[in-house]
Amino acid sequence: MSDAQQLHADQIAYWNGPGGAHWVAQQAHTDAQLSPITTAVLTAAAAEPGERILDIGCGCGTTTMILAEAVGATGHVTGLDVSAPMLGWARKRGAGRQNLSWVLDDATTHAFAPGAYDLLFSRFGVMFFGNPVAAFANLRTALRPGGRMVFVCWRPFDDNPWMRVPLHAAYAHIPRLPKPGPEDPGPFAFADPERVARILTEAGWSAPTLTPVDVSLDLGAGGGLDRAVEQATNIGAASRALREAPEELRPAAIAAIRAALMPYVRSETVALGGAVWVVEAKPS
Ligand SMILES: C[S@@+](CC[C@H](N)C(=O)[O-])C[C@H]1O[C@@H](n2cnc3c(N)ncnc32)[C@H](O)[C@@H]1O
Numbered sequence: 001m002s003d004a005q006q007l008h009a010d011q012i013a014y015w016n017g018p019g020g021a022h023w024v025a026q027q028a029h030t031d032a033q034l035s036p037i038t039t040a041v042l043t044a045a046a047a048e049p050g051e052r053i054l055d056i057g058c059g060c061g062t063t064t065m066i067l068a069e070a071v072g073a074t075g076h077v078t079g080l081d082v083s084a085p086m087l088g089w090a091r092k093r094g095a096g097r098q099n100l101s102w103v104l105d106d107a108t109t110h111a112f113a114p115g116a117y118d119l120l121f122s123r124f125g126v127m128f129f130g131n132p133v134a135a136f137a138n139l140r141t142a143l144r145p146g147g148r149m150v151f152v153c154w155r156p157f158d159d160n161p162w163m164r165v166p167l168h169a170a171y172a173h174i175p176r177l178p179k180p181g182p183e184d185p186g187p188f189a190f191a192d193p194e195r196v197a198r199i200l201t202e203a204g205w206s207a208p209t210l211t212p213v214d215v216s217l218d219l220g221a222g223g224g225l226d227r228a229v230e231q232a233t234n235i236g237a238a239s240r241a242l243r244e245a246p247e248e249l250r251p252a253a254i255a256a257i258r259a260a261l262m263p264y265v266r267s268e269t270v271a272l273g274g275a276v277w278v279v280e281a282k283p284s
Contacts, residue, residue: 004183008130011185012106015083015128018243022234024089027060029231032221034123037276040213041123041152042066044278050074051118054142056107056151057081057125061090067121068100075099078117081125082106108135112142119143122151127189136203140283149205149281153190155212157237159275162217163187166232167241169260170253174245177237187237193277200281208281219261220270228270229258 001009014020023030031038042063047053047070055064058079068077079094080103081087087104094100103110108129120143129135143149154160180186182195190196193210200208220228232238233254242250264270 004130006130007185008108011128011130012082015081016085020083020085022239023059023083024085026231026234027062027089029221029223029227030235031062033217033219033231036215036217037152037213037274038063038066038123040215040276041121041150041278042070044211044280045119045121045150047071047075047119047121052116053077053119053121054112054117054139055079055125056120056122056139057128058090058102058122059083059086059125061087061093061102063121063123064090064100064102065094065097068094068097071099073099076101078103080105080107080110108138110138112138114141115144115147117142117144118147120147120149120151124152124154124187126151127153127187128185130185132185132189132199133202136200136205140204143283145283147283149279151279152213152276153196153279154188155275155277156191157188160273162219162272162274163237165260165264165272166236166238166257169256170238170241172256173253174241174249177241177244190277190279196277196279201284204284205281206284208279210277210279213276213278215274215276216271217274218269218271219264220268222268224268225258225261225265225270228261228265229254232257232261 047067049072051071053067058064058081064079076099078101091102
């Protein structure tokens, strides 16, 4: 197995293991936290009644269901994800809706019906491919001529205090995670606009447009500091570092995360900055 294949397999294992479990458990909280980003990417996508849409890496299905409302009874939205637990939860949440379907598969290799979709969409579901050029080349086959792709991904780690502040606090007590290589999959794999453009153009897409969007993310989702600490220790970079740390070191790291978030508390919000790219591309 090549390094890229191993990293890809590790991602699939992660999203079917601890990552999937945390995202299912924190779904409502994460959706509330991400709502300004969801609004930005859905606005750019501008889904129309009657459209056929693929939601790539749809996870627990929140954006899939919002898009299904937008396309109405004459349209259709398919949520595709490689995580059985997350897709299982999405299926339950979407039960009874006629214009939705769910596919458990890998976006890199799924045999799409050619030209089946008007829009390929994703909220943070496209940065985890071991071979992103192969994945986006495969996804391109799913889009009709003249169709469009719109997704959102994180800008650099240092521009995202909502991730950086808890992780740096935890690092006073637990070992650092190995730094990912520049071509490795992960949440910040698409932070570099030149890399995104290179991947997409090599995969047969036009040069993409990347629009920076800066948001304030309430880590506690209206539930204050306790909920913010719970979220920071379950979702994002600090959660991964904690999971891999020796158990006896975790309480001090969690206490440090709490202390680091305290200055951001305003009534029931714990708001820190988030920085994303909204990426738009068409087949070349
Ligand atoms: C950060 S989560 C985002 C989930 C969802 N889009 C959301 O915003 O709540 C990343 C998602 O990408 C999915 N994913 C990762 N690699 C994938 C692949 N190769 N094919 C399909 N889905 C994948 C994961 O299982 C996970 O659901």
